[in-house]
Amino acid sequence: MSEEKAAIQRLLSKGVAEFVVCGGARNAVLISYLVAMKSVRVWRHFEERSAAFFALGRTKETGQPCAVITTSGTAVAECLPAVIEAYYSAKPLVIVSADRPENYRGSGAPQTIDQENIFTNYAYVGEDWNGWQPWHLNVPLTEAKTPVEAWDVPPEAFLPERKKFQVGELVKFLDGDVFRGFIVMLGGLEPDEREEVFHFLTALKAPILADVTSGLREALGDLVIDFPTETPHRILRLGEVPVGRYWRDLEDLTEVNVLSICRNGLPGLARESKVIEGEVDRVLRGFGEAMELGDINDDIPPARTRMSKKAEILESYPDSEQGLLRTLSLYATTGESLYLGNSLPIREWNEVAQRDVPYAVVRANRGANGIDGQVSTWLGASADERDAWGVFGDLTALYDLAAGSILNQVEQQGRMLVVINNGGGRIFDRLPRLQGLDQEQRQAVVQSQEVNLIAWAEMWGMDYLKISSQEDFDALEGGEKTVLVEVVPSESQTQSLLAAL
Ligand SMILES: Cc1ncc(C[n+]2csc(CCOP(=O)(O)OP(=O)(O)O)c2C)c(N)n1
Known part of the structure; x- marks a missing residue:
């Protein structure tokens, strides 16, 4: 059996049934076998960082492992952030890196780096992967030629080890x-x-x-x-x-x-x-069955008064970040799923979103709290869903500009990619301990930016809608293509609202 087939066989025996393949020559034979197989699902991505986050999203949706196939060299290293996120969220992300044969190690030959154990303690290497953390399979390959003969073996069931615990x-x-x-x-x-x-x-x-x-x-x-x-x-x-x-x-x-x-x-x-x-x-x-403890400190206020004060303030500042987010939260109830990208949208959603209608599915990447790979993780997790909503900060979106390259492989009907464009990382403005920064220091921490997101929509063939006031929501409608919804809140209303709260 060829080295490539042996590697694929190993993956199938551990229940890997989905693959995200990234281009390269060293991994071309591996890719060729996989693409020809009927019993596995294959996605294509040109950029390994986004690809690995997309694969992480797949593991979140399916509960099953998903493998990224990379060529040798820095391509492998691009997967590190997703591996770390998968480690802290205990997800079966698999990285398969093609490597040059062992005698090349340390030679400085082209695209040859020391990639064995490159993920150190964040990924398991070895025979007994238990399915609870990332797995790195580094495959030294001689330069085999294409085409390859058709070959198809069904994957075995994925059976992660059962956790043992004491209650x-x-x-x-x-x-x-x-x-x-x-x-x-x-x-x-x-x-x-x-x-x-x-x-x-x-x-x-x-x-x-x-x-x-x-x-x-x-x-x-x-x-x-x-x-x-x-x-x-x-x-x-x-x-x-x-x-x-x-x-x-x-x-x-x-x-x-x-x-x-x-x-x-x-x-x-x-x-x-x-x-x-x-x-x-x-x-x-x-x-077993919980007994009733109840509420000893009277923490639970009567339901009707709870939101009313906040609702009043929100109504006074309808075009503030929170005001627009609240309306967005009403529209998002029509979605099949909701993904919240980074800390501030999650916090604001916790604070101001509607609470009457449950969202069918809510997802986030909270293992290592990175702002990287968020759009890709969302696309992976919601790949088969119509009316999928994702909400991201502007820097978080800018971090993952390559994510859109896989849009034409996922369900786009009714898909809403919402970017709250408040001109930088505004979570830092809200931290009491950073209030003492001067203007220059603040700009460096917040990373103020004024990019034009329309160009991003054009780049990946998305429709585009800008929302800067409540009236703009009238035009918010899902279509055949993903809609990039750029929400631009009023800075003065946001500041007034924060003061009032
Ligand atoms: C990869 C990475 N780099 C830096 C950070 C630190 N960080 C946390 S939030 C944030 C700003 C996010 O800005 P944006 O996406 O515009 O969202 P906002 O805070 O404005 O809602 C940064 C840089 C991080 N969490 N992850």
Whole structure:
């Protein structure tokens, strides 16, 4: 069997059934075999960084591994950011790098770098990949010629190792002194974790600080609070690290006992806290029926008054960033899925988005909090979906300009690529500890920019709509092609609204 076939066979035996192939000569035979195979799905991308994030998006959607095939040299290195994101979100991203034969190593010959173990501890290398982290398969290849004979072997089922966990810590936690204040913090959840979490929390009836990426915020209704009235004694965190400010505050609130239940087993806090590593739904099922704890600190305000003050302020500044985002959140309920790109849109969505209608699917990349590869991850995760909505900051979008090259391979009907163009990384303007920067320092941190996004739409054949006031929403409509929706908020209204809030 050829070296290429042997490598593909190894991937198939681990359940890899989707591939994103990137161009090159050294990997051309590998690509040729894959493209000819009927039993695997193949995507094409010219840029390895975006390709790897796209593949990560596929793993998020399917729960199955997806492999990127690269040539040798720096092409492999481009996959590092996606590998890191996959590592922290425990996703089966696979990188297959063609390499020059072993005797070339250290020679300085063209396109020859030291690529064995290039991802260090972020990717597994070896025979016993367990499916819970990225896998790097480096394949030294002699220069075989095309064409190759047709060959097709169906992939085996993907069977990640089952996580082993103890629920004793959770039993103790819920049995302890919860009457001194107890809240739940809900971060991003996997789609198959949501139902069990919903049942557990509706039985528990404790107040919940829920991120929109949990996919449960709207469904949990009145249990969801904006902020705790008093510092609670205990916090149970479920899913990914929550995006809101309160989680960061917890770093210093060391008197609060925190127990996290999450897939990557990382506490998400640098100070003392407890963790149970496992799929959240399986851990909760292992625990059994939750007893009602209720709300000891009266954190849950009557539903009707909760949003009314905020709604009033939003109405006074309709064309502020938050005002436009709120209207966008109403339109997005018609979508099949929602993806939130970077921190500020997620935070603002948490704060001002509508809460009456649940979004069918909510996704984000929160493993390492990078602003890179976000558009590509969205495209991968929603590749087969109509009416897919993605919302990104302007720098986040600019980071992933090559993402559009794969648009013609994904479903575009009703697709909405929304960019909140507030002229740079405005999250830094909102941080109290950065308020003392002078003008020049601020520009360097915020990276103010004035690009013309119409050109990006033209480049990849997208339709384009600019929204800078509420009236502009009248023209917002999905079509056959992706619509790039550039939202340009009024800076003065945003500042007034922030002051009022
Ligand atoms: C790869 C990477 N580089 C830098 C950062 C630091 N960072 C976090 S948010 C942000 C700004 C994002 O700006 P933009 O996408 O315009 O969103 P906004 O904050 O304005 O909503 C930056 C640079 C990061 N998270 N990831």
